[in-house]
Amino acid sequence: MPRSLSPIPLALAVALCSAGVLAQDAAEFTALSACRIDEDRVLLRATFDGSACQSVEPAGLAEPRGTIVAVTIPTTRTAEVCTMQIVPVEVEQVIEAPEPIFDLDVTALDPDNNPIAHGVIELDETEADCTAPEG
Structure with missing residues (x-):
């Protein structure tokens, strides 16, 4: 009598095969730039693909590592129900x-x-119109 496949190894194989599909990297920003306003402040401009019901919060910065700093741009939901x-x-912050x-x-x-966009940008020290947004 042929023995059927055990459900546990089969489930494990399916889980391992699908892990690569689920572990996707964040997309790149569609636009990303940064310029120095003065010796202490930087103007960050970025565009990424998101939801119509997302609002951007103030960016958070980690401790600098040499000449690089990690910047996190969190978003919040603006509606309970939203289109896809x-x-x-x-x-622009x-x-x-x-x-x-x-x-x-x-x-x-x-x-x-969850990360939805990622990129690394070198500050543009030469941009003449690098000024803080009004408002």
Whole structure:
């Protein structure tokens, strides 16, 4: 009598095969730039694909590692029920990044704190129109 496959090894094989599909990296920003306003502040501009019901919160910074600092851009939900429509989410924030910081490692997070966009950008020290947004 042929023996049937045991459900436990079969389930384990399915789980291992699907793990690669689930462990996707965050997408890159569709636009990412940063310029130095003065010796202590940087203007960060970013655009990423997100939800029509996401609002961007103030960026958080980790401790600098040499000339690079990790920047996290959290988002919150603006509605309980939302369409699945993907829209560009724009960010323009002034962050505290004193010299000698020259690079930003930027990650945008969804409302559940999962990475949805990531990129590394070198500060543009030569941009003439690098001014803080009004308002």
